[in-house]
Amino acid sequence: MNSFNSYMDIALDEAKEAAKRGEVPVGAVIVTGGQVIAQAGNRTRELHDPTAHAEMLAIRAACVSMGQERLSGCDLYVTLEPCPMCAAAISNARIARLYYGASDPKSGGVENGAKVFTHAQCHHVPEVYDGIDEAASSELLSVFFSGLRKP
């Protein structure tokens, strides 16, 4: 197993924990020098906070951990393509590499929609690797949303 698969496994575990809390199952992990420095699942409902996506919580926790507002050299793993809010936060935080699972044609902002990293107004563009454990991430989301649709 490649190291990026093991980090994505941690992100998938965070996504599963989010689902148990009734949150859309998305998880994120931030890694630097082979060490996980932050991990989080989506908590928008629990925290009454529309900004509390997994990536945002992980970035904020990592910055607290590092005592700085930039995460240069750090990698972020997330189970789903980031939305425009999270993609821009990833850029603002100077994340070096972004690894994500499933693409999100409905709400994504990296390869879909706003394509945040493609504009001159984006001052830092991470390396992007998609499709990591894509099937596992997609299945989590499908099971979650099919559960919501049941009477």
Next chain:
Amino acid sequence: MNSFNSYMDIALDEAKEAAKRGEVPVGAVIVTGGQVIAQAGNRTRELHDPTAHAEMLAIRAACVSMGQERLSGCDLYVTLEPCPMCAAAISNARIARLYYGASDPKSGGVENGAKVFTHAQCHHVPEVYDGIDEAASSELLSVFFSGLRKP
């Protein structure tokens, strides 16, 4: 003076306070039913948090105040065109109306760059009113950045 000018005055005061703290001078206010429910200035440096833009802090504070993750019917006033992160957060929070001051060709994400509200992946589009107290907002930013450039 129109009410939107008086709310923008509060946002400008938040921007001035941000400048005094050594932060890029941007301020934001959230209003519902004629009442200010949250106001904030940029605190990215103080908090070591690249997500701590004025709009984000105001949205999070307003959601805590309301005990809910959506701010339907609320208006957000901000001195500068929101970046893509903040624009997407404004959409996620279901803000009804966005009033902003100066446009931001360098980093904006509403009328510039990612143009977050123009894509099918954006599930809520606020009414947008730009150019409110634009000169005052621009002057604050110019003075701040010219001060940084002095030896």
